[in-house]
Amino acid sequence: MTRESVEQSTASIRAGRPAERRLLWLIGPAFVAAIAYVDPGNVAANLTAGAEYRYLLVWVLVAANVMAVVVQYLSAKLGIVTGRSLPELLGERMPRTARLLYWAQAEIIAAATDLAEVIGGAIALQILFGLPLLLGGVIVGVVSMGILAVQSRRGQRTFEFVMMGLLAVITIGFVASLVVSPVDWGAAAMGVVPRFEGARSVLLAASMLGATVMPHAVYLHSALALDRHGASDDPARVRHLLRANRWDVIFALIVAGSVNIAMLLLAAASLPGVSGTDSIEGAHTAITHALGPAVGVIFGIGLLASGLASTSVGCYAGASVMSGLLRVRVPILVRRTITLVPALVVLGLGIDPTWALVISQVVLSVGIPFAVIPLVWFTSRRNTMGAFANRTALRLAGIATAAAIVTLNGALIILTAIGAV
Numbered sequence: 001m002t003r004e005s006v007e008q009s010t011a012s013i014r015a016g017r018p019a020e021r022r023l024l025w026l027i028g029p030a031f032v033a034a035i036a037y038v039d040p041g042n043v044a045a046n047l048t049a050g051a052e053y054r055y056l057l058v059w060v061l062v063a064a065n066v067m068a069v070v071v072q073y074l075s076a077k078l079g080i081v082t083g084r085s086l087p088e089l090l091g092e093r094m095p096r097t098a099r100l101l102y103w104a105q106a107e108i109i110a111a112a113t114d115l116a117e118v119i120g121g122a123i124a125l126q127i128l129f130g131l132p133l134l135l136g137g138v139i140v141g142v143v144s145m146g147i148l149a150v151q152s153r154r155g156q157r158t159f160e161f162v163m164m165g166l167l168a169v170i171t172i173g174f175v176a177s178l179v180v181s182p183v184d185w186g187a188a189a190m191g192v193v194p195r196f197e198g199a200r201s202v203l204l205a206a207s208m209l210g211a212t213v214m215p216h217a218v219y220l221h222s223a224l225a226l227d228r229h230g231a232s233d234d235p236a237r238v239r240h241l242l243r244a245n246r247w248d249v250i251f252a253l254i255v256a257g258s259v260n261i262a263m264l265l266l267a268a269a270s271l272p273g274v275s276g277t278d279s280i281e282g283a284h285t286a287i288t289h290a291l292g293p294a295v296g297v298i299f300g301i302g303l304l305a306s307g308l309a310s311t312s313v314g315c316y317a318g319a320s321v322m323s324g325l326l327r328v329r330v331p332i333l334v335r336r337t338i339t340l341v342p343a344l345v346v347l348g349l350g351i352d353p354t355w356a357l358v359i360s361q362v363v364l365s366v367g368i369p370f371a372v373i374p375l376v377w378f379t380s381r382r383n384t385m386g387a388f389a390n391r392t393a394l395r396l397a398g399i400a401t402a403a404a405i406v407t408l409n410g411a412l413i414i415l416t417a418i419g420a421v
Helices: 001-015 019-026 029-038 038-051 056-084 088-091 097-128 132-153 156-180 185-191 197-211 215-228 235-270 282-289 293-326 331-350 351-381 381-388 394-417
Strands: none
Touching: 001 038, 029 056, 029 156, 029 235, 038 056, 038 197, 038 235, 038 282, 038 293, 038 351, 056 088, 056 197, 056 215, 056 235, 056 351, 056 381, 056 394, 088 097, 088 215, 088 293, 088 331, 088 351, 097 132, 097 215, 097 331, 097 351, 132 156, 132 293, 132 331, 156 235, 156 282, 156 293, 185 235, 197 235, 197 351, 197 381, 197 394, 215 235, 215 293, 215 351, 235 282, 235 381, 282 293, 282 331, 282 351, 293 331, 331 351, 351 381, 351 394
Protein backbone atom coordinates (compact mmCIF):
# COMPACT_ATOMS: atom_id res chain seq x y z
CA MET A 1 0.00 0.00 0.00
CA THR A 2 1.37 3.43 -0.90
CA ARG A 3 1.93 6.18 1.65
CA GLU A 4 -0.68 8.29 -0.15
CA SER A 5 -3.35 5.57 0.12
CA VAL A 6 -2.59 5.05 3.83
CA GLU A 7 -2.96 8.80 4.39
CA GLN A 8 -6.25 8.79 2.46
CA SER A 9 -7.51 5.87 4.55
CA THR A 10 -6.54 7.67 7.76
CA ALA A 11 -8.20 10.87 6.57
CA SER A 12 -11.43 9.03 5.76
CA ILE A 13 -11.50 7.65 9.31
CA ARG A 14 -11.20 11.12 10.75
CA ALA A 15 -13.70 12.64 8.35
CA GLY A 16 -17.28 13.22 9.41
CA ARG A 17 -18.81 10.29 7.52
CA PRO A 18 -21.23 7.82 9.13
CA ALA A 19 -19.32 5.10 11.02
CA GLU A 20 -20.95 2.33 8.99
CA ARG A 21 -19.73 3.84 5.74
CA ARG A 22 -16.20 4.20 7.03
CA LEU A 23 -16.16 0.58 8.23
CA LEU A 24 -17.56 -0.60 4.91
CA TRP A 25 -14.71 1.08 3.03
CA LEU A 26 -12.19 -0.82 5.17
CA ILE A 27 -13.72 -4.21 4.33
CA GLY A 28 -11.86 -6.29 1.74
CA PRO A 29 -8.75 -8.20 2.91
CA ALA A 30 -10.80 -11.01 4.48
CA PHE A 31 -12.69 -11.54 1.22
CA VAL A 32 -9.37 -12.14 -0.53
CA ALA A 33 -8.33 -14.61 2.17
CA ALA A 34 -11.79 -16.23 2.03
CA ILE A 35 -11.13 -17.30 -1.57
CA ALA A 36 -8.82 -19.93 -0.06
CA TYR A 37 -11.83 -21.39 1.75
CA VAL A 38 -13.80 -22.08 -1.44
CA ASP A 39 -11.09 -23.47 -3.71
CA PRO A 40 -11.39 -26.63 -5.86
CA GLY A 41 -9.97 -28.69 -3.00
CA ASN A 42 -13.09 -27.78 -1.04
CA VAL A 43 -15.22 -28.94 -3.96
CA ALA A 44 -13.48 -32.34 -4.10
CA ALA A 45 -13.50 -32.90 -0.34
CA ASN A 46 -17.07 -31.70 0.22
CA LEU A 47 -18.58 -33.56 -2.73
CA THR A 48 -16.79 -36.76 -1.72
CA ALA A 49 -17.96 -36.42 1.89
CA GLY A 50 -21.56 -35.74 0.87
CA ALA A 51 -21.69 -38.54 -1.69
CA GLU A 52 -20.18 -41.15 0.66
CA TYR A 53 -21.61 -40.13 4.05
CA ARG A 54 -24.52 -37.86 3.13
CA TYR A 55 -25.04 -35.39 5.99
CA LEU A 56 -22.75 -37.08 8.54
CA LEU A 57 -19.89 -34.54 8.27
CA VAL A 58 -21.83 -31.27 8.16
CA TRP A 59 -20.51 -30.62 11.66
CA VAL A 60 -16.94 -30.63 10.35
CA LEU A 61 -17.69 -27.69 8.05
CA VAL A 62 -19.52 -25.78 10.78
CA ALA A 63 -16.67 -26.31 13.25
CA ALA A 64 -14.01 -25.54 10.64
CA ASN A 65 -15.73 -22.27 9.73
CA VAL A 66 -15.89 -21.19 13.37
CA MET A 67 -12.19 -22.00 13.68
CA ALA A 68 -11.54 -20.04 10.50
CA VAL A 69 -13.21 -16.91 11.92
CA VAL A 70 -10.97 -17.06 15.00
CA VAL A 71 -7.79 -17.77 13.03
CA GLN A 72 -8.31 -15.19 10.27
CA TYR A 73 -9.20 -12.46 12.74
CA LEU A 74 -6.05 -13.21 14.74
CA SER A 75 -3.98 -13.08 11.55
CA ALA A 76 -5.40 -9.69 10.54
CA LYS A 77 -4.95 -8.45 14.11
CA LEU A 78 -1.29 -9.48 14.12
CA GLY A 79 -0.55 -7.50 10.96
CA ILE A 80 -2.45 -4.39 12.06
CA VAL A 81 -0.99 -4.22 15.58
CA THR A 82 2.63 -5.22 14.94
CA GLY A 83 3.11 -3.79 11.46
CA ARG A 84 4.59 -7.11 10.35
CA SER A 85 3.17 -10.24 8.77
CA LEU A 86 3.26 -13.66 10.44
CA PRO A 87 6.08 -14.89 8.13
CA GLU A 88 8.08 -11.74 8.90
CA LEU A 89 7.75 -12.25 12.66
CA LEU A 90 8.75 -15.89 12.32
CA GLY A 91 11.69 -14.93 10.14
CA GLU A 92 12.89 -12.37 12.68
CA ARG A 93 12.82 -14.81 15.61
CA MET A 94 14.21 -17.99 14.06
CA PRO A 95 17.83 -18.98 13.47
CA ARG A 96 18.82 -19.56 9.86
CA THR A 97 18.48 -23.37 9.83
CA ALA A 98 15.06 -23.24 11.48
CA ARG A 99 13.93 -20.59 9.03
CA LEU A 100 14.98 -22.71 6.07
CA LEU A 101 13.21 -25.80 7.42
CA TYR A 102 10.10 -23.79 8.19
CA TRP A 103 10.14 -22.27 4.73
CA ALA A 104 10.55 -25.76 3.19
CA GLN A 105 7.38 -27.06 4.85
CA ALA A 106 5.55 -23.88 3.89
CA GLU A 107 6.61 -24.36 0.26
CA ILE A 108 5.34 -27.97 0.31
CA ILE A 109 2.03 -26.61 1.54
CA ALA A 110 2.08 -23.96 -1.19
CA ALA A 111 2.71 -26.65 -3.81
CA ALA A 112 -0.23 -28.71 -2.51
CA THR A 113 -2.37 -25.58 -2.59
CA ASP A 114 -1.48 -24.74 -6.17
CA LEU A 115 -1.97 -28.35 -7.23
CA ALA A 116 -5.56 -28.30 -6.03
CA GLU A 117 -6.37 -24.95 -7.56
CA VAL A 118 -4.91 -25.48 -11.02
CA ILE A 119 -6.37 -28.99 -11.31
CA GLY A 120 -9.78 -27.71 -10.24
CA GLY A 121 -9.73 -24.98 -12.87
CA ALA A 122 -8.61 -27.48 -15.52
CA ILE A 123 -11.47 -29.82 -14.61
CA ALA A 124 -13.91 -26.90 -14.90
CA LEU A 125 -12.65 -26.06 -18.41
CA GLN A 126 -13.01 -29.72 -19.38
CA ILE A 127 -16.57 -29.77 -18.01
CA LEU A 128 -17.57 -26.55 -19.75
CA PHE A 129 -15.68 -26.76 -23.05
CA GLY A 130 -14.29 -30.30 -23.33
CA LEU A 131 -10.67 -29.13 -23.18
CA PRO A 132 -7.89 -31.61 -22.30
CA LEU A 133 -6.82 -31.28 -18.67
CA LEU A 134 -3.24 -30.30 -19.49
CA LEU A 135 -4.36 -27.51 -21.82
CA GLY A 136 -6.88 -26.38 -19.23
CA GLY A 137 -4.13 -26.21 -16.61
CA VAL A 138 -2.02 -24.01 -18.89
CA ILE A 139 -4.99 -21.69 -19.50
CA VAL A 140 -5.69 -21.43 -15.77
CA GLY A 141 -2.04 -20.52 -15.18
CA VAL A 142 -2.04 -17.84 -17.88
CA VAL A 143 -5.32 -16.27 -16.71
CA SER A 144 -4.14 -16.27 -13.10
CA MET A 145 -1.07 -14.31 -14.23
CA GLY A 146 -3.42 -11.70 -15.64
CA ILE A 147 -5.28 -11.50 -12.32
CA LEU A 148 -2.01 -11.14 -10.42
CA ALA A 149 -0.95 -8.39 -12.83
CA VAL A 150 -4.01 -6.43 -11.64
CA GLN A 151 -2.64 -6.55 -8.11
CA SER A 152 0.85 -5.54 -9.24
CA ARG A 153 -0.24 -2.64 -11.44
CA ARG A 154 -3.55 -1.42 -10.03
CA GLY A 155 -3.01 -2.01 -6.31
CA GLN A 156 -4.64 -4.09 -3.64
CA ARG A 157 -8.05 -2.39 -3.61
CA THR A 158 -8.68 -3.22 -7.27
CA PHE A 159 -7.44 -6.76 -6.64
CA GLU A 160 -9.91 -7.04 -3.75
CA PHE A 161 -12.78 -6.00 -6.00
CA VAL A 162 -11.77 -8.63 -8.58
CA MET A 163 -11.68 -11.30 -5.86
CA MET A 164 -15.05 -10.19 -4.48
CA GLY A 165 -16.54 -10.49 -7.96
CA LEU A 166 -15.15 -14.00 -8.40
CA LEU A 167 -16.38 -14.94 -4.93
CA ALA A 168 -19.87 -13.81 -5.94
CA VAL A 169 -19.69 -16.05 -9.03
CA ILE A 170 -18.52 -18.99 -6.88
CA THR A 171 -21.35 -18.42 -4.40
CA ILE A 172 -24.00 -18.31 -7.12
CA GLY A 173 -22.47 -21.34 -8.83
CA PHE A 174 -22.79 -23.61 -5.82
CA VAL A 175 -25.54 -22.15 -3.63
CA ALA A 176 -28.04 -21.73 -6.50
CA SER A 177 -28.05 -25.50 -7.05
CA LEU A 178 -29.70 -26.01 -3.66
CA VAL A 179 -32.89 -24.37 -4.93
CA VAL A 180 -33.71 -27.47 -7.00
CA SER A 181 -31.98 -30.09 -4.82
CA PRO A 182 -34.07 -32.51 -2.70
CA VAL A 183 -32.21 -31.72 0.54
CA ASP A 184 -33.38 -33.56 3.67
CA TRP A 185 -33.15 -30.59 6.00
CA GLY A 186 -33.92 -32.68 9.10
CA ALA A 187 -31.01 -35.01 8.35
CA ALA A 188 -28.84 -32.00 7.55
CA ALA A 189 -29.64 -30.55 10.99
CA MET A 190 -28.68 -33.86 12.61
CA GLY A 191 -25.37 -33.66 10.75
CA VAL A 192 -24.34 -30.85 13.12
CA VAL A 193 -23.87 -33.49 15.85
CA PRO A 194 -20.15 -34.49 15.87
CA ARG A 195 -19.47 -38.14 15.00
CA PHE A 196 -17.49 -40.39 12.65
CA GLU A 197 -18.15 -43.67 10.88
CA GLY A 198 -14.81 -45.44 10.50
CA ALA A 199 -11.31 -44.42 9.46
CA ARG A 200 -12.38 -43.24 6.00
CA SER A 201 -14.65 -40.60 7.51
CA VAL A 202 -11.70 -39.33 9.61
CA LEU A 203 -9.61 -39.01 6.44
CA LEU A 204 -12.37 -37.02 4.76
CA ALA A 205 -12.84 -34.86 7.86
CA ALA A 206 -9.12 -34.01 7.84
CA SER A 207 -9.36 -33.27 4.13
CA MET A 208 -12.32 -30.95 4.71
CA LEU A 209 -10.48 -29.22 7.55
CA GLY A 210 -7.40 -28.78 5.38
CA ALA A 211 -9.57 -27.34 2.63
CA THR A 212 -11.32 -24.92 5.00
CA VAL A 213 -8.71 -23.66 7.48
CA MET A 214 -5.88 -23.23 4.99
CA PRO A 215 -2.29 -22.46 6.08
CA HIS A 216 -1.51 -20.05 3.26
CA ALA A 217 -4.61 -17.99 4.12
CA VAL A 218 -3.34 -17.72 7.71
CA TYR A 219 0.07 -16.49 6.55
CA LEU A 220 -1.42 -14.18 3.93
CA HIS A 221 -4.12 -12.38 5.90
CA SER A 222 -1.62 -10.66 8.20
CA ALA A 223 0.16 -9.29 5.11
CA LEU A 224 -3.11 -8.31 3.41
CA ALA A 225 -4.30 -6.35 6.43
CA LEU A 226 -0.95 -4.61 6.77
CA ASP A 227 -0.66 -3.77 3.07
CA ARG A 228 -4.22 -2.47 2.99
CA HIS A 229 -4.21 -0.34 6.14
CA GLY A 230 -0.54 0.37 6.86
CA ALA A 231 1.12 0.40 10.28
CA SER A 232 -0.04 2.85 12.94
CA ASP A 233 1.07 3.90 16.43
CA ASP A 234 -2.30 5.53 17.16
CA PRO A 235 -4.26 3.22 19.53
CA ALA A 236 -7.60 4.76 18.47
CA ARG A 237 -6.91 4.02 14.81
CA VAL A 238 -5.74 0.49 15.62
CA ARG A 239 -8.95 -0.19 17.56
CA HIS A 240 -11.01 1.15 14.65
CA LEU A 241 -9.14 -1.08 12.18
CA LEU A 242 -9.55 -4.13 14.41
CA ARG A 243 -13.29 -3.51 14.63
CA ALA A 244 -13.53 -3.16 10.85
CA ASN A 245 -11.48 -6.33 10.29
CA ARG A 246 -13.62 -8.27 12.76
CA TRP A 247 -16.70 -7.54 10.64
CA ASP A 248 -14.69 -8.14 7.48
CA VAL A 249 -13.78 -11.65 8.64
CA ILE A 250 -17.29 -12.49 9.85
CA PHE A 251 -18.98 -11.40 6.62
CA ALA A 252 -16.41 -13.07 4.35
CA LEU A 253 -16.47 -16.39 6.17
CA ILE A 254 -20.25 -16.48 6.41
CA VAL A 255 -20.19 -16.40 2.62
CA ALA A 256 -17.40 -19.00 2.35
CA GLY A 257 -19.00 -21.26 4.95
CA SER A 258 -22.35 -21.13 3.17
CA VAL A 259 -20.69 -22.17 -0.08
CA ASN A 260 -18.93 -25.11 1.56
CA ILE A 261 -22.05 -26.36 3.28
CA ALA A 262 -24.01 -25.93 0.03
CA MET A 263 -21.50 -28.19 -1.76
CA LEU A 264 -21.90 -30.94 0.82
CA LEU A 265 -25.71 -30.66 0.92
CA LEU A 266 -25.85 -30.77 -2.88
CA ALA A 267 -23.79 -33.97 -2.94
CA ALA A 268 -25.71 -35.50 -0.03
CA ALA A 269 -29.04 -34.83 -1.74
CA SER A 270 -28.17 -35.77 -5.32
CA LEU A 271 -25.15 -38.10 -5.42
CA PRO A 272 -25.42 -41.01 -2.91
CA GLY A 273 -25.70 -44.37 -4.66
CA VAL A 274 -24.92 -42.86 -8.07
CA SER A 275 -21.95 -44.50 -9.81
CA GLY A 276 -19.00 -42.37 -10.85
CA THR A 277 -19.46 -39.68 -8.19
CA ASP A 278 -16.00 -40.35 -6.75
CA SER A 279 -14.69 -37.70 -9.17
CA ILE A 280 -15.67 -34.09 -9.79
CA GLU A 281 -16.38 -34.90 -13.44
CA GLY A 282 -18.63 -37.78 -12.44
CA ALA A 283 -20.34 -35.67 -9.82
CA HIS A 284 -20.96 -32.98 -12.43
CA THR A 285 -22.47 -35.56 -14.79
CA ALA A 286 -24.71 -36.91 -12.03
CA ILE A 287 -25.79 -33.41 -10.97
CA THR A 288 -26.58 -32.52 -14.58
CA HIS A 289 -28.62 -35.70 -15.00
CA ALA A 290 -30.47 -35.21 -11.71
CA LEU A 291 -31.00 -31.45 -11.71
CA GLY A 292 -30.73 -30.43 -15.38
CA PRO A 293 -28.06 -29.05 -17.73
CA ALA A 294 -28.50 -25.45 -16.53
CA VAL A 295 -27.49 -26.45 -13.00
CA GLY A 296 -24.55 -28.40 -14.45
CA VAL A 297 -23.31 -25.31 -16.31
CA ILE A 298 -23.70 -23.10 -13.23
CA PHE A 299 -21.74 -25.69 -11.23
CA GLY A 300 -18.95 -25.65 -13.84
CA ILE A 301 -18.78 -21.85 -13.88
CA GLY A 302 -18.53 -21.78 -10.08
CA LEU A 303 -15.72 -24.34 -10.18
CA LEU A 304 -13.84 -22.35 -12.85
CA ALA A 305 -14.13 -19.10 -10.87
CA SER A 306 -12.93 -20.99 -7.80
CA GLY A 307 -9.83 -22.29 -9.58
CA LEU A 308 -8.90 -18.94 -11.14
CA ALA A 309 -9.38 -16.92 -7.96
CA SER A 310 -7.77 -19.35 -5.55
CA THR A 311 -4.65 -20.01 -7.61
CA SER A 312 -4.03 -16.26 -7.80
CA VAL A 313 -4.45 -15.82 -4.05
CA GLY A 314 -2.31 -18.91 -3.37
CA CYS A 315 0.57 -17.52 -5.43
CA TYR A 316 0.25 -14.16 -3.64
CA ALA A 317 0.47 -16.01 -0.30
CA GLY A 318 3.53 -18.00 -1.38
CA ALA A 319 5.36 -14.81 -2.32
CA SER A 320 4.50 -13.32 1.10
CA VAL A 321 5.84 -16.41 2.90
CA MET A 322 9.07 -16.43 0.91
CA SER A 323 9.63 -12.72 1.48
CA GLY A 324 9.00 -12.98 5.22
CA LEU A 325 11.00 -16.12 5.97
CA LEU A 326 13.85 -15.87 3.48
CA ARG A 327 13.85 -12.09 3.00
CA VAL A 328 13.95 -12.77 -0.71
CA ARG A 329 11.53 -11.10 -3.09
CA VAL A 330 10.77 -12.99 -6.29
CA PRO A 331 8.56 -11.20 -8.85
CA ILE A 332 5.12 -12.65 -8.34
CA LEU A 333 4.63 -13.50 -12.03
CA VAL A 334 7.93 -15.41 -12.03
CA ARG A 335 6.78 -17.34 -8.99
CA ARG A 336 3.46 -18.04 -10.70
CA THR A 337 5.34 -19.61 -13.63
CA ILE A 338 7.51 -21.79 -11.39
CA THR A 339 4.74 -23.04 -9.09
CA LEU A 340 2.56 -23.94 -12.07
CA VAL A 341 4.94 -26.76 -13.08
CA PRO A 342 4.01 -29.44 -10.44
CA ALA A 343 0.31 -29.15 -11.23
CA LEU A 344 0.97 -29.44 -14.97
CA VAL A 345 3.14 -32.52 -14.33
CA VAL A 346 0.29 -34.20 -12.42
CA LEU A 347 -2.14 -33.36 -15.22
CA GLY A 348 0.30 -34.54 -17.87
CA LEU A 349 0.90 -37.89 -16.12
CA GLY A 350 -2.81 -38.65 -16.07
CA ILE A 351 -3.07 -39.03 -12.28
CA ASP A 352 -6.70 -39.13 -11.11
CA PRO A 353 -7.34 -35.40 -10.57
CA THR A 354 -10.08 -35.68 -7.95
CA TRP A 355 -8.05 -38.00 -5.73
CA ALA A 356 -5.04 -35.70 -6.15
CA LEU A 357 -7.26 -32.87 -4.94
CA VAL A 358 -8.39 -34.76 -1.82
CA ILE A 359 -4.84 -35.81 -0.93
CA SER A 360 -3.61 -32.25 -1.42
CA GLN A 361 -6.13 -31.14 1.19
CA VAL A 362 -4.83 -33.73 3.66
CA VAL A 363 -1.31 -32.32 3.12
CA LEU A 364 -2.70 -28.85 3.84
CA SER A 365 -4.35 -30.14 7.01
CA VAL A 366 -1.01 -31.45 8.28
CA GLY A 367 0.52 -28.03 7.64
CA ILE A 368 -2.10 -26.03 9.53
CA PRO A 369 -0.53 -26.35 13.03
CA PHE A 370 2.71 -24.77 11.74
CA ALA A 371 0.72 -21.62 10.94
CA VAL A 372 -1.91 -21.60 13.70
CA ILE A 373 0.22 -22.36 16.77
CA PRO A 374 2.70 -19.48 16.20
CA LEU A 375 -0.21 -17.17 15.38
CA VAL A 376 -1.97 -17.91 18.69
CA TRP A 377 1.34 -17.59 20.53
CA PHE A 378 2.30 -14.23 19.05
CA THR A 379 -1.14 -12.63 19.42
CA SER A 380 -1.35 -13.68 23.09
CA ARG A 381 1.98 -12.17 24.12
CA ARG A 382 2.22 -8.63 25.47
CA ASN A 383 5.82 -8.24 24.35
CA THR A 384 4.55 -8.62 20.78
CA MET A 385 1.07 -7.09 20.88
CA GLY A 386 1.28 -4.68 23.84
CA ALA A 387 -2.14 -3.63 25.09
CA PHE A 388 -3.78 -5.46 22.17
CA ALA A 389 -2.68 -8.94 23.30
CA ASN A 390 -5.52 -11.46 23.23
CA ARG A 391 -7.83 -11.31 26.21
CA THR A 392 -8.75 -14.50 28.04
CA ALA A 393 -11.76 -15.51 25.92
CA LEU A 394 -10.00 -14.99 22.60
CA ARG A 395 -6.81 -16.64 23.87
CA LEU A 396 -8.79 -19.71 24.98
CA ALA A 397 -10.63 -19.81 21.64
CA GLY A 398 -7.30 -19.72 19.82
CA ILE A 399 -5.83 -22.47 22.01
CA ALA A 400 -8.94 -24.64 21.56
CA THR A 401 -8.78 -24.17 17.80
CA ALA A 402 -5.10 -25.13 17.65
CA ALA A 403 -5.72 -28.15 19.91
CA ALA A 404 -8.62 -29.39 17.78
CA ILE A 405 -6.56 -29.11 14.60
CA VAL A 406 -3.56 -30.92 16.10
CA THR A 407 -5.79 -33.67 17.50
CA LEU A 408 -7.50 -34.37 14.19
CA ASN A 409 -4.20 -34.33 12.33
CA GLY A 410 -2.69 -36.68 14.91
CA ALA A 411 -5.56 -39.12 14.43
CA LEU A 412 -5.09 -38.93 10.66
CA ILE A 413 -1.36 -39.66 10.89
CA ILE A 414 -1.91 -42.61 13.27
CA LEU A 415 -4.62 -44.11 11.07
CA THR A 416 -2.42 -43.72 8.01
CA ALA A 417 0.57 -45.30 9.80
CA ILE A 418 -1.39 -48.40 10.85
CA GLY A 419 -2.92 -48.75 7.42
CA ALA A 420 -6.48 -48.04 8.51
CA VAL A 421 -6.92 -45.36 5.88
